[in-house]
Amino acid sequence: MKIGFIGVGNMAQAMIQGLLNAKVSSEDIIVHSAHATNYEPFAKANGLKTAQTNLELTQMADMIVLAVEPSLYQQIIQEITGALTKAKILVSVLTGITLGQLNAAADMANLPIVRLMPNVNVKINQGMTAIVGNDAAQESALDQVQTVFEKLGSVTALPEQHFSTFVALAGSSPAFIYLFIDSLSRAGVKYGLSKQQATQIAAQAVKGSAQMVLESDKSPFDLIDQVSSPGGTTVAGLLAMEEHGLITSVIKGIDATIAKDRG
């Protein structure tokens, strides 16, 4: 299967790196983006095929991944619609653009369209991706896209009404989690650790804690109790964090992310 990427920015590059890590042949990946000077060095460094236009890329690919700014979706679909067929799959990773809007951008109701929401951790094959398809994608397109993205981490089917929530909890949240790691690390620097060592310690603690939540049958709150020795350090830290509203500030951040996605 030939996979084409329209737009070769941060997200497309993360997906492509994950595919290459998973031994997808670079010969099967085609790219085109607005500025050749930006994407051609990336294509050359990774042995990818390039197309001269979005339309040519659509002619060359079986699966066409839209990875441009969301506001460009109508313009791009108008450019490529002539080359879309029932045998090809249009995949959108754009935030805030529904299957209905994609369907309506050209007369595409009979063509398979899959909406995906990956996160940037697909770059190291540890992504979290949501997937939903239009009616025409139900036969086999959805399965084909899911098979490709399972190479890049976890994939979960999700009704489209929950996509905005998913954007906040998984699409944007790597940035929030990096901020939490950096905050821990800065605190380490405050107490005399080097930034590099503090970041490594904080990141490993976050990684291990996430793995524990995934592998345990206990809720995160039960796990908190296991770390909190009576009269100990952890409960002192937790209470001071909550005095400054950690839970409220996280939920406010999620509220703002969802509101932005919903326009």
Ligand SMILES: NC(=O)C1=CN([C@@H]2O[C@H](COP(=O)(O)OP(=O)(O)OC[C@H]3O[C@@H](n4cnc5c(N)ncnc54)[C@H](O)[C@@H]3O)[C@@H](O)[C@H]2O)C=CC1
């Ligand atoms: N960055 C992330 O972690 C995630 C991003 N997304 C979605 O992915 C999409 C891309 O996001 P980023 O990669 O972060 O943005 P970006 O700004 O890094 O990349 C956008 C790309 O689109 C290209 N482009 C602009 N106009 C074009 C045109 N007319 N034809 C072809 N290519 C064109 C640009 O040259 C650039 O390569 C957005 O819709 C975003 O909502 C979804 C999930 C996570």
Ligand SMILES: O=C(O)[C@@H]1CCC=N1
């Ligand atoms: O910030 C953004 O809009 C994109 C979507 C999810 C992650 N990055």
